Amino acid sequence: MVEIIILFLIAAFLSILVGTVAGFGASTIFLPIALIFFDFKTALVLVAIAHLSGNIGASSFFRQGLDKKLILLFGIPSVLLTVLGAYVVVYFPQNILKVVLGLFLLIFSLYSLVRPEFHVKASRFNTVFGGGLSGFLQGLMGIGGPLRGFFLISYNLDKYTYIATISAIAVVIDLSRIPIYFANNLLDREFYYYIIPLIVVGVLASYVGKKMVNKIPQDAFKKVVLVAIIVASILLIYNGTLGG
Template sequence: MIMLQDHLLVIATIILFASIVQSVAGFGFALLAVPLMVMFVDLHQAVIIATLLGTVSNLGQAWQLRHYQHRSIAYRFIVASCLGAPFGFALFKYADQNILKALLGLGVLFGVWMLARGRDMQHANVSIDWLMGWLSGVLQLATSTNGPPIVFTLQARRLNPDTQRATLNLIFSATGIFSIGVFTLAGKIHADELLVVLKATPVMLSGIFIGVVLRKHINAVVFKKIVLLLLTLGGLSSIVSSLLG
């Protein structure tokens, strides 16, 4: 097990960067943080840290944006994600780390492809929500990168930005709490990870504040392109890490 304290500065820098993106876009925290962290720490450690910090971030933003939430859509995704969670935990517990890193990288790149397509699914059957929610639940427990299926679906349903951001944070708050419960019961959360989370929380909160300020001034189209580029680089770095062992 890698000593997390030896990499605290780089972890904090990654958390700051990822939390700014999360605050502006409403998603992207774990998608950016986990692939970058696995370059320095164990994948299981990165997943636990991202899940704990991401849930704290999502809870705060879900409360802040609570008046914009589309709760009927959110509840479908939450239930479907919980149904997919056992499969994701099995991967987290039993799969080889290099395989999981490759899965993480491919999942991120798949998410980039889905987000870049920008399909219109306003009138699609709700079964799409259940399918994407289930897939998100698998990814949540396996790699903490559950965003792409849900973000893709909400964007394709053409929700306005405030509603999309609020609904995403509600979904990720609920699934994050569920995931933390599973990891805790399974004894997968350790003291060194909790200590890093405690030390990194002020950094994350600073990133959220910076993001709130930035999103009032930043061009949404340009920002989306930047995020997709960064996600692509993160996904590729995870795949390279899996090949190098």
């Protein structure tokens, strides 16, 4: 039993570490691993708690990059459209959406790597549109991080502003969904003892992630994020093609 707990917490640490550096992907990595240990409902809640803890840590450790205006313009539409996406999920074919989103992200991420000068203008419209679209897809497919990452990294933000912004938005989204999970009793009381260790691991992983980000030159940071988006897009296409 102890060995299982340790392995689970190590998986949480590594997932949040990657998510902190890239700005997204912690849940994408951690949830499939958590399903090895727990049923879906239990895994969903525990991963959400770890995700929230990691993003609170990242928001705090990268707070020098917090841009309140950008967070509001991007975050509010994202949260609102997440709810809409969750309501209309039954009307859209999930697998086709995954492939389409994956192809979009793959094409534009590869193009951005080949043409480093390419960027999306950080206008009010683009910010609201990007936040709303990523939020809608978050509610629709449970996947919004890669698209949020694409929009924000395409603004040529410095790495601290990028991570602080994307983490703060993730915190708001997590705070809106986790109480619903508990209200619906998705987590049995026998698993409550995982909560504190996951919070500690989340903060620790985000702290180590900050140390890693500090060592990545600004010029190379955007490439790191774009490569992460490319990997995420390939996984989306693969998953959608298999009907998963």
